[in-house]
Amino acid sequence: MTTTRHFAGASAIALAAALGAAMVPTAAAADVLLAGTITSAAGEKMGGVTVSAKAAGSTITTSVYTDEAGGYYFPPLPEGKYQVWAQALTYETAKGDVELNKPTQRNFTLGAMTNQEDWIRQLPGDEFLAALPGDTPDDYRMKTQVRKNCTGCHSASYPLQHRFDEQGWSKVLDLMKWVNVSGIYPRPDGKPTGNIDFHQKELAAYLARARGPGESSMKFKLRPRPSGEAARVVVHEYDFPMEGGHARANDGSDWSLGTPSQMHHIAGVHDAQMDFQGNIWITYGHPSLETTIAKIDGKTGAVKNFKLEDQRTVATGTHGITRDENGVIWFNTRSNVARGHGGLGRLDPKDEKVSVYLPPRSTTGTAGTIDADMNGNIWVTTASAMAGGS
Numbered sequence: 001m002t003t004t005r006h007f008a009g010a011s012a013i014a015l016a017a018a019l020g021a022a023m024v025p026t027a028a029a030a031d032v033l034l035a036g037t038i039t040s041a042a043g044e045k046m047g048g049v050t051v052s053a054k055a056a057g058s059t060i061t062t063s064v065y066t067d068e069a070g071g072y073y074f075p076p077l078p079e080g081k082y083q084v085w086a087q088a089l090t091y092e093t094a095k096g097d098v099e100l101n102k103p104t105q106r107n108f109t110l111g112a113m114t115n116q117e118d119w120i121r122q123l124p125g126d127e128f129l130a131a132l133p134g135d136t137p138d139d140y141r142m143k144t145q146v147r148k149n150c151t152g153c154h155s156a157s158y159p160l161q162h163r164f165d166e167q168g169w170s171k172v173l174d175l176m177k178w179v180n181v182s183g184i185y186p187r188p189d190g191k192p193t194g195n196i197d198f199h200q201k202e203l204a205a206y207l208a209r210a211r212g213p214g215e216s217s218m219k220f221k222l223r224p225r226p227s228g229e230a231a232r233v234v235v236h237e238y239d240f241p242m243e244g245g246h247a248r249a250n251d252g253s254d255w256s257l258g259t260p261s262q263m264h265h266i267a268g269v270h271d272a273q274m275d276f277q278g279n280i281w282i283t284y285g286h287p288s289l290e291t292t293i294a295k296i297d298g299k300t301g302a303v304k305n306f307k308l309e310d311q312r313t314v315a316t317g318t319h320g321i322t323r324d325e326n327g328v329i330w331f332n333t334r335s336n337v338a339r340g341h342g343g344l345g346r347l348d349p350k351d352e353k354v355s356v357y358l359p360p361r362s363t364t365g366t367a368g369t370i371d372a373d374m375n376g377n378i379w380v381t382t383a384s385a386m387a388g389g390s
């Protein structure tokens with residue numbers, strides 16, 4: 001029974017995706033095909049390679065995966081000058097400029113990385129976690145501690161791309177057990193995270209054996225690259241501009257540069273929800289002067305900010321977001337200055353008017369997650385005594 005329901009759910013999502021695709025207008029006359037083949041330097045045709053394209057001046061990156069014969073095919077792209085790059089774990093990133101004004105074939109050759117430390121930097125968090133040693137009961141305990149304590153504020157790939165000796169890891173843990181999700185040191189009367197504090201010595205020794213200066217205890221067994229149906233998806237990534245016209249040194253698009261920092265307004269976007277028009281609405285988690293929520297145009301990538309005043313010209317912060325059956329967008333708001341006592345925001349994409357419902361002061365405010373039920377009700381979690389929650 002559970003299985004049947006599971007499949008029913010899965011097909012509903014697939015249907016939604018198909019409808020979404022059908023709503024995208026068909027290629028305009030000026031749209032052009034870009035395709036090619038990816039081969040390794042050793043001459044092997046490579047399946048499951050990620051190939052990405054971004055037009056000059058555009059904020060949208062489109063990515064596809066090669067098929068079993070190493071072939072990639074983009075959906076028709078608007079004419080323009082493109083940066084195109086191909087990536088696979090343990091291979092150097094191949095890059096090229098493509099002037100797209102007629103159907104174009106562009107092949108790339110990927111050279112294998114010879115230095116293990118170079119490709120370790122490319123790995124996503126789950127590959128790092130899987131490679132951590134866990135064969136003995138003690139190692140398994142520490143592996144679990146890393147998974148439970150070091151993946152809530154950042155991906156496991158952020159700390160584990162680095163190497164430190166035991167003393168170095170211990171100093172890192174000295175900081176990690178105190179800071180909150182934004183890296184902010186608590187008040188002097190704050191408490192350290194008990195689990196990290198209690199296991200600090202063991203964790204530092206374990207991490208130094210895995211990611212230290214000496215021989216590594218990590219066992220990498222990378223999962224196969226996507227194939228079959230999984231390799232037929234098309235991914236669109238929308239940049240969200242940094243405030244004040246700043247630019248990122250590393251936006252994560254070139255895996256060989258490692259997992260980038262999310263601080264300094266590099267990654268304030270928290271949750272996202274698509275409306276019935278195909279536009280994306282985002283909440284913003286970091287303190288901001290411009291963004292409470294924002295609309296990203298699904299076709300052009302253009303960003304429109306909506307700001308609710310908090311205090312001291314800071315924008316009210318937001319966290320969870322959902323859409324009800326009428327297409328209305330709901331999100332929870334919170335003060336990014338005073339924290340605590342959040343409200344419930346409502347925005348109808350048809351008129352883009354924002355209203356906020358504030359619960360009475362006698363109850364706690366909204367916080368965290370939000371969803372709509374089948375009867376048109378909105379459910380939102382309230383703030384608990386959680387300190388520095390995400």
Ligand code: HEC
Pocket residue numbers: 146149150151152153154158159160162172173176179180181182183184196203260261262263
């Ligand atoms: C309560 C939140 C939180 C937890 C839990 C946490 N960290 Fe961090 N950590 C941070 C923040 C915030 C940063 C900065 C992230 C960024 O720049 O994107 C960071 C950065 C790091 C860095 C990079 C430091 C540097 O200078 O490059 C390391 C290493 C690290 N953490 C290790 C760990 C380990 C190991 C654990 C688990 C024992 C852990 N962290 C748990 C919040 C946390």
